[in-house]
Amino acid sequence: MTAWTVMLRGIRYRAGRSFVVFLLAVTATTAAVLAPAYSRAAQQSVLTDGLSAASTDATGLTVGAKGTADSAAFKDLAEIRLAMNTALTKDQLLADRLDLPVAAIDTEVTFGDVGAKLAYRDNACYHLTIDGDCPDNPGEVAVSKRTATARDLKVGDRLTVRMGPATGGHDRTFTIRGLYTPTDGDAAYWGRTSYFSAAAGGDGERADALFSMTEDDLRLERMATLATRLEYPLRADRVRLDDVAGLRDGIQTLGDRLRGQELEVTTTLPAVLRDIDTDRASIGRTAPVIAVPLLLLCWFVLFLLVASLTDERAPEIALAKLRGYPAGRATRFGLGEVLLLIVAAVPVGIAAGLLLVQAAAGALLAGGVRVEVRWPVFAAAGVALAAGLAAAVLAGRQTLARPVLGLLRRVPERGGWRAGAAEGVVVALAVASLAAAVNDRGSPLALLAPPLLAVVVGVAAARLLGLWSNARLRIARRRGRIVPLLSAAQLSRRPGGQRLVVVVTVAVALLTFAATAWDAAAQARRDVADDTVGAQRVLTVAADHPSALEAAVDRADPGGHAMAVVRASQRFDNAPVELVGVQSGRLADVAVWRGRSRADVGELAARLHPDVAAPLRVGRDLAADITVDALPARPALRVAAIVAAPGQPPRTVTLGGLSKGAKSYHATLNGCANGCRLVGLAVGRAAGGSEPFAVSVTVRGLQSDGGPLAPGFDLAGRWQPRHSGGGAQVTVRPGAALGVDVSGSDPADAVVEHVDTPAALPAVLAGGAPADDAAAATFRLPGFSDQPQPFTVAAHAASLPRAGRRGVLFDLDYATRMAERGASLADNATLRYEVWASAAAPADLDRRLAAAGVQVLRTETIDGQLSQLARRAPALGLWLYLLAGGAAILLAIGVVLLTAYVGVRARLYELAALRVAGVRAGQLRRAVFREYRALLGLPLVVGLGAGLVGAMVMLPGIPLVTVGVAAPVTVRPGAGALPVAAGVIVIGLSAAVLMVLRLMGRATPERLRDGAQ
Secondary structure, three states: OOHHHHHHHHHHHOHHHHHHHHHHHHHHHHHHHHHHHHHHHHHHHHHHHHHHHOOHHHHOEEEEEEEOOOOHHHOOHHHHHHHHHHHHOOOHHHHHHEOOOEEEEEEEEEEOOEEEEEEEEOOHHHHEEEEEOOOOOOOEEEEEHHHHHHHOOOOOOEEEEEEOOOOOOEEEEEEEEEEEEEOOOOOHHHOOOOOOOOOOOOOOOEOOOEEOOOHHHHOOOOOOOEEEEEEEOEOHHHOOHHHHHHHHHHHHHHHHHHHOOOOEEEOOHHHHHHHHHHHHHHHHHHHHHHHHHHHHHHHHHHHHHHHHHHHHOHHHHHHHHHOOOOHHHHHHHHHHHHHHHHHHHHHHHHHHHHHHHHHHHHHHOOOOOOOOOOHHHHHHHHHHHHHHHHHHHHHHHHHHHOOHHHHHOOOOOOOOHHHHHHHHHHHHHHHHHHHHHHHOOOOHHHHHHHHHHHHHHHHHHHHHHHHHHHHHHHHHHHHOOHHHHHHHHHHHHOHHHHHHHHHHHHHHHHHHHHHHHHHHHHHHHHHHHHHHHOEOEEEEEEOOOHHHHHHHHHHHOOOOOEEEEEEEEEEEOOEEEEEEEEOHHHHHHHEOOOOOOHHHHHHHHHHHOOOOOOOOEEOOEEEEEEEEEEOOOOOOEEEEEEEEOOOOOOEEEEEEEOOOEEEEEEEEOOOOOOOEEEEEEEEEEOOOOOOOEEEEEEEEEEEEOOEEOOOOOOOOOOEEEOOOOOOOEEEEEOOOOEEEEEEEOOOOOEEEEEOOOOOOEEEEEEOOOOOOOOOOOEEEEEOOOOOEEEEEEEEEEOOEOOOEOOEEEEEHHHHHHHHOOOOOOOOOOOOEEEEEEOOOOOOOHHHHHHHOOOEEEEEEEHHHHHHHHOOOHHHHHHHHHHHHHHHHHHHHHHHHHHHHHOOHHHHHHHHHHHHHOOOOHHHHHHHHHHHHHHHHHHHHHHHHHHHHHHHHHHHHHOOOOEOOEOOOOOOOOOOOHHHHHHHHHHHHHHHHHHHHHHHHOOOOHHHHHOOOO
């Protein structure tokens, strides 16, 4: 009979135990393969997610030029396309990752008193709903329905536009062939160009784009500035990890090739890839480290299993030695089956690991991510094989080295000094690693700290159990108590029991830490998502000015479940300060403000909007009834009104020259058909000069569009003089009529303002005040204009929704009124417009806003943000940790059953002998139960404690949401991974104990007839 035949028959004879060895070896190989395979898939997921989450214009590539007739901007698009195609033939990688381009040309034109784009875009008519025809022929355009309504245009009309600069351009006439409405103004097709930016009602400074389907129409004026380009979207689903370096180099090389043809390559893709690289690198560092504890646990359990199996076969090995087997052949006889099973487990473990990663990819990772079979997978499997073989050899070495009589002994040998020395080495290494991790909790080594802590605690618990068992054994002997005597004797004489304590402690601690970390990370992701988004849904929009946005939101959602928000950034002391203007009346119903109830937010909102006078709204004309009491002969004086159209800077409109006595002064207000705001009244010289004068006037009333205004002349403080640097003295006398006395030599107008804002803008402040004194209650900071505005701190907050820990939150309406006293908001490019919406807001809010003249650029939701954060590097790493913890518990349960089944015949023989000796079956069951209660109860409690302590110590320094950023750790009671993990641990170990008790119930006296073997 050959050695192979003996091994195969031995495996068949010990089928159950052989299956356990095979399964454990498969698990070890799977754990080893899991790290490189999962790491690769997770990195690909991060790459795919990052590219998909970025906007199309951020990842796309634009090739073109901008300029007049002497530049490449006037080249035919076909010529630019040919140059691009020629360049891409030399870089197939880049060419395959770019989608078909969209060709576009646009230039600025004016018609009437508005500006607009005259634009050509490939197949634009397919993305527009047109009443009439597509403007396919030269000299034809399509105009938006909104612009046509505002300018009284219709199909067939001739539209004259000014192309080129105002002083050097020429008028060109086009025929309107159709009136369009964009099918989806937010579609990626439109790129980053704003084509649909007209104000609702058409009285804004800009109109929607005019579309022509003929390129040459845009080249009619050689002095016009054209932006000519090909826009290539990136096919994010085709970009693999191996492509990243080639894409970076390809973009750089492409730019160099086209620069000689005066074409510029524009893209932010390299910057997007740099941001993604941070998460990719983190996964590459942490995934292997997370897999290490599970792998080591697998090898340790394999070591215990082989040692137990080899010890169980001790009589067979003794018989082989008695029959003359030399040492080498006896070793092969004793370990051959195990080594063969370990080798056979490698391909199965590789397949299992790859299938597990593929399942994880489908459930957790970005769509389209697949497992990749690469050389690191086979290298990891080779390491697992070598380590498994080494563990098997080391485990069987002690048994195989025993003499024949030692092999035939039925009493288990006690642990020797070697076990203590090994434990000392393990503890020393664990303490050293823990110290290193504590010094840098943000390093990947920190993830090894919890299992290493569990090793230390597990060894200590095992030693403590041994000491306790010996003490209980002596006490039980003296007292003659059978049940404690049997359980303590079993625990004290079996070194395998102490090893079981270490395994269970490490497994419980590993899963406890993983579950606690997952719960903390899930809460941190929720907090970050709430803080980052600020509302259930946030739409980034393009609006003409804050008032236009407020009006559009009011029309789109009259129920008050959405609010207009305008944001800006300022800097103070070299640090950014985020400014957030909100519709305070809607703040409590819309904003998600972590740590604050709706009532709290409502109370803060009331502080932001104290009662002040409503603005004085004027229309197409303004009349003022004024009595001049004292008027100098010289100089000639005039009275004027200061009015501001929404979004526009205030302008001075002369009402007329002052004359003594009572008179009505009148002016037509151009551009105020939709309403302007009366900022104030002014008295000044009609023709300039600097000679001193003194005048006293009384304003009896104001009218606009034939109706009286309510100026509140009788209210103190409603009208106040504007402070200026000149020497004019202005006195205001409230009453039934407003008295104004002006004296001095200031050449500027003396202005009396209508006060419709607080003296200082109330604000909720996060962080220190942007002033020399960080605790100041008031400060000045540019709000929505370039001039500093006064703020007063109404309340402090740890953080603000969507603004973070350093920002200022205030009422949008009051901030807009303040800014419009001296600045234009329509051309302020630093303002960022958003619409925040609650869950009760209309589902089609984006379409309603578009109909109200506001273009939606991007939509964010808290759920979407959570989904993105759940696929960032920290979350993906914790998934692997949670998976490792679950596998560790399965291993621990398997080890519990293993200790019961390996050597079960001898154990049942002993229990049967005790039955014959007079020990009752109930006492034997209680003794076994007490034995396993100590074996599992102690590591259960110690492991749970070690996992929680490890979490409290290490989690504050471990990034839970964003790589490189340690978020505050919060684990709130309630449903989560930790209660589930604790339940799984208790149920699993309890089930194992029940199976052991049931097995020990077979210890009947009949077993003595067959012997112990």
